[in-house]
Amino acid sequence: MWSRKYLAVTASFAAVMFLTGFAALAVVPTLPVAARDLHGVSLYPLVAGCFVAASLLGGVLGGDWADRAGARRPLAAGVVLAVVTLLVSATSTTIWQLAAGRFLDGVAAGMVAVSINAAIAQSYPERLRPRALSMMASCWIVPSLAGPPLAGLVAAWWSWRVVFFGLAVLTVIPSLAVVALLRGRSGQTGTAPSGDSGPRPALLVAGAVSVGAALAQYAVSGWDVRHLLSAVAGLALLVVFTPRLLPRGTGRAARGLPAAVLLRGLSSGAYFTLEAFVPLLLATSRRVPPVATGLAFTGAAVAWAASSWVQGHLLDRRPRHHLVTAGAVVMAAAVALAAAGTHPAMPALTAASAMVVAAVGMGVLAPSLTLLSLSHSPPGRQGYASSSMQTSQNLGQIAVMGIASALFNACLGFGSADLAGYAAAFGLLIVPCALAAVLASRARVDGPAV
Incomplete structure (x- = not known):
């Protein structure tokens, strides 16, 4: 059973995971429609894949930040950034702006996921960690069930932009509440020791891996020389820099x-x-x-x-x-x-x-x-x-x-x-x-x- 000491913190983590899952899953059915309206169907693999590529950078950023100052700050920054990325995507006038919005969303999602795992490790006893992680997974149930069909209906009846704007409006107030709760209970969300037990990967390395992954995603959108060169460059970056992140x-x-x-x-x-x-x-x-x-x-x-x-x-x-x-x-x-x-x-x-x-x-x-x-x-x-x-x-x-x-x-x-x-x-x-x-x-x- 959960003690009172962990109830509020667990509730805040669950709220973050719910909002992150809803935003991540709800926009997926609208991306092909958005790519078509922005005359960028050929670049759809990049739009769909840059989220995963960017979460590499977000994961390293959030993990390094959590080790240096505790998990509260990167978690709060991640939920705020998630709202900003929805607005960037909603106001897209080109396929490249939409790709930028999805990239930023991947950074935010990576920060949130890693920060919550680190916070659970820093603040929960071992006997409660399996249940905490189980609850985090359960928070994706409703987004998985309701997010894609609702977003599809909204995009069909109104516009794909309404999906992004609507998610931003729905997310901003709960996100601010989560930030306030985490700030008020910073002592219970864990603070990492000040000592450094080993070298931390540079953000430049993480950025190179993210770019390499994005180039690899772009390479599958065509078979000409440009896409071949993108594939070669992407694989080279991944081979050189990935071992430094693991x-x-x-x-x-x-x-x-x-x-x-x-x-x-x-x-x-x-x-x-x-x-x-x-x-x-x-x-x-x-x-x-x-x-x-x-x-x-x-x-x-x-x-x-x-x-x-x-x-x-x-x-x-x-x-x-x-x-x-x-x-x-x-x-x-x-x-x-x-x-x-x-x-x-x-x-x-x-x-x-x-x-x-x-x-x-x-x-x-x-x-x-x-x-x-x-x-x-x-x-x-x-x-x-x-x-x-x-x-x-x-x-x-x-x-x-x-x-x-x-x-x-x-x-x-x-x-x-x-x-x-x-x-x-x-x-x-x-x-x-x-x-x-x-x-x-x-x-x-x-x-x-x-």
Whole structure:
């Protein structure tokens, strides 16, 4: 049970997560309409992807700030910036301004996510951390259910700009209230020790990684020389600067924090790539009505929240690396379902159900990895651990999605209704799921379960 000491702080964190989730999910259905109205359909991959690229920078900024001065200040700055970005996007006159708004929104979202994780680590006892993280995941249920359909209706009846303006109006007052509450209870949100236990990544490095990720997203919008050069430059920046944002040994899954960080990238890459390709399969090759696809998203949101609650309340005594293994196995089963759903003889529900099954696995796996990373982080370095997890998550999405997309495009034209491309993309996702299951033990915490 929550004590009075943590009730107000938990409520403030939950409010921030709810508002962040609602703003992030509600605008997604309006982005294609906005790109069309701004005559920038060819740059839609950049608009859609720069949010993830910018959250790399926001995660590092928020984590470094949280380690230096406690989590309250970067969290407050993140919620205020989120309101500003909605106004920037709402007043867009060019596709580049819309992309800038989404980039700033990614910075804000990265700061908020990392700051909340760091605040939980700095101010909550270990016995309450699983429940706190479970509650943060649950705060995405209503945004997942109501945000996209409401935004779609508003965009259809009025304008996509009304969606951004409306979200800004709805968000500004609660955001100010959250800032005031955090200021009033700064002593309970945690303040990082003044000592420095290791080098912190420079924001210049984080900026270079964000630019590299954005260039990679832009590169997939065309096949000419300019896009090829963007791909080369983006990959070069990622290869050179990404290792500086992650713990040493991440690439080889060194025991402890590096392994947990790598597992976050593998699992997130597999899940979000599946979440991107299954709706595309349903809409193009299987001719499933949009309502049915929306119900699949709804089911996935509920499944993620429910399994997250289970891991925080019913499985909180289980070793966390065991839960990571279990979650990865469930995700592998979901990938197999999606691959089976590409066969013309299988009902479309088979592929749609893969999203729900995968969400069950991620609901167990993601909080467990967060707890493992916090357990492995030195005192005063929880912000760095959280930002490393956020960076790995975003890079995992970009890398796995990019490889799957390249494989999908290479297979187009083979098989029935291009189903071979989908089958190949889904088959690729077995690899990160299997690696996560096998490497989970390298992230274990010796001693009693956290």
